[in-house]
Amino acid sequence: MEKLTREQELDILNKCLNDCSRCDDLIRQYHRLIADKVRKTFFSKKVSFTEQDVEDMVSETWLALFNKNCEKLRKYDSEKGSLATWLWTIACQTTIANLRGKKDCLHLENRNKRNDFEKAAELLNDGKNTLTAIECKETRVLILEECLRELTSQERLVVKLHFFDDLSLREIAEIQNRDVSLIYPPISRARKKIRECVKKKEQA
Amino acid sequence: MKLTSECRNFLDKLTEYLHGLLSSQEQDEIEEHLSNCRACREDLVTAYKLFKDEEELSEWEPASEEETRSVWEKIRHKISQVSEWTKARADELAREPWFALFEPDPLSCTRGASDSEPAIEHIHINDVGEGLQSEVFFTKSDSDSVRMKVAVLKEGQRAKHIRLTLTQGNGRERSCALRDTCAVFDDLTTDNYHLKVSESGQDKWDYAFRLSGTGVENG
Numbered sequence A: 001m002e003k004l005t006r007e008q009e010l011d012i013l014n015k016c017l018n019d020c021s022r023c024d025d026l027i028r029q030y031h032r033l034i035a036d037k038v039r040k041t042f043f044s045k046k047v048s049f050t051e052q053d054v055e056d057m058v059s060e061t062w063l064a065l066f067n068k069n070c071e072k073l074r075k076y077d078s079e080k081g082s083l084a085t086w087l088w089t090i091a092c093q094t095t096i097a098n099l100r101g102k103k104d105c106l107h108l109e110n111r112n113k114r115n116d117f118e119k120a121a122e123l124l125n126d127g128k129n130t131l132t133a134i135e136c137k138e139t140r141v142l143i144l145e146e147c148l149r150e151l152t153s154q155e156r157l158v159v160k161l162h163f164f165d166d167l168s169l170r171e172i173a174e175i176q177n178r179d180v181s182l183i184y185p186p187i188s189r190a191r192k193k194i195r196e197c198v199k200k201k202e203q204a
Numbered sequence B: 001m002k003l004t005s006e007c008r009n010f011l012d013k014l015t016e017y018l019h020g021l022l023s024s025q026e027q028d029e030i031e032e033h034l035s036n037c038r039a040c041r042e043d044l045v046t047a048y049k050l051f052k053d054e055e056e057l058s059e060w061e062p063a064s065e066e067e068t069r070s071v072w073e074k075i076r077h078k079i080s081q082v083s084e085w086t087k088a089r090a091d092e093l094a095r096e097p098w099f100a101l102f103e104p105d106p107l108s109c110t111r112g113a114s115d116s117e118p119a120i121e122h123i124h125i126n127d128v129g130e131g132l133q134s135e136v137f138f139t140k141s142d143s144d145s146v147r148m149k150v151a152v153l154k155e156g157q158r159a160k161h162i163r164l165t166l167t168q169g170n171g172r173e174r175s176c177a178l179r180d181t182c183a184v185f186d187d188l189t190t191d192n193y194h195l196k197v198s199e200s201g202q203d204k205w206d207y208a209f210r211l212s213g214t215g216v217e218n219g
Helices: A006-018 A024-044 A051-074 A083-102 A105-123 A137-149 A153-164 A169-176 A184-203 B005-018 B024-034 B038-051 B054-058 B065-075 B090-094 B097-101
Strands: B082-084 B086-088 B120-129 B132-140 B146-154 B162-168 B173-177 B183-188 B191-199 B202-211 B215-218
Touching: A006 A024, A006 A051, A006 A083, A024 A051, A024 A083, A024 B038, A024 B065, A051 A083, A051 B065, A051 B082, A083 B005, A083 B038, A105 A137, A105 A153, A137 A153, A137 A184, A153 A169, A153 A184, A153 B024, A153 B038, A169 B038, B005 B024, B005 B038, B024 B038, B082 B120, B086 B090, B090 B120, B097 B132, B120 B202, B120 B215, B132 B191, B132 B202, B146 B162, B146 B191, B162 B183
Parallel strands: none
Antiparallel strands: B082 B215, B086 B120, B120 B132, B132 B146, B146 B183, B162 B173, B162 B191, B191 B202, B202 B215
């Protein structure tokens, strides 16, 4: 089916918001799109699932949208994107939140943390940083972890998104709804702070 | 590992965050948390990658009539509604047809009523099921505690052999038989509640709700 125009989307949305018993058009129009997004979220999180799991998550998504007098549905802002994008982001959020309730996060944290820090130590090496010169990998990870704590939360977040999660500066800017020119300065400051921190730790 | 309240806050506002709908304070709080929580950061990256996958928007099939009906039937009873506190003067309330259930002499409310009368913060809820019509009237007192009045009707008349049991989230239970036009539960505070209405010993109506400064949320 062809993508709806913004006006058509708003018609379907307003019909539902004005009368909760008339949300069938909204469900009919977006149900399969939401199911598809739930499946993709399961795939992205590398979780095995059944069609019953998908059905349950789709129902949870609709409930999240309709609960409290359609609070989440009413938050949709047509200036910020299409209704379909809003609905599927809620589907993704609902699935992720549900998985977090079940998953052992501590296990995940321990499993990948060391690799992440080792990779970041390599990436942060700009020729001036002596982090990679530290032979013992455990010590390197420990020092980087300590030095990251000395950054501001914004510096720490962009460093992690860039060096740990491999996002580009443009992608980080998009996530944070900031201009891309505002993303490089905290990374640059963070590199400098980490360099100084590593030196201090080596001397100590 | 248990989710922290910061994790829950992030998971609750993830969509608003990605769509740039949060206040700068809310955004700062979430980013402070993301800078320290690996699991939430990973979830953010997953959601972002799916969120920007715009090409999927090109085409999709709508659900069938049957599928739509089945989804609606599955969720409609689970949808929570919030009834917000509204203000009205006693004489205005007295004009409501349901008000006489809770105030046998509604005219007495209008005597001496004037524009300077303090408005009553109230919520009225009704529900019909299992042959009984249940009407609930909440009013706020000056000290913000809440009085709840419950009337139960059958074929338009006060139902007989009715017992009401109200259980509060802290475990406190109050139970009474419906002898007058309505039963009264006083001094309710912000909490979760569960009201059970039984007729001749048989459960007829279950009403779970949360009382808050905003209003009454069912479910």
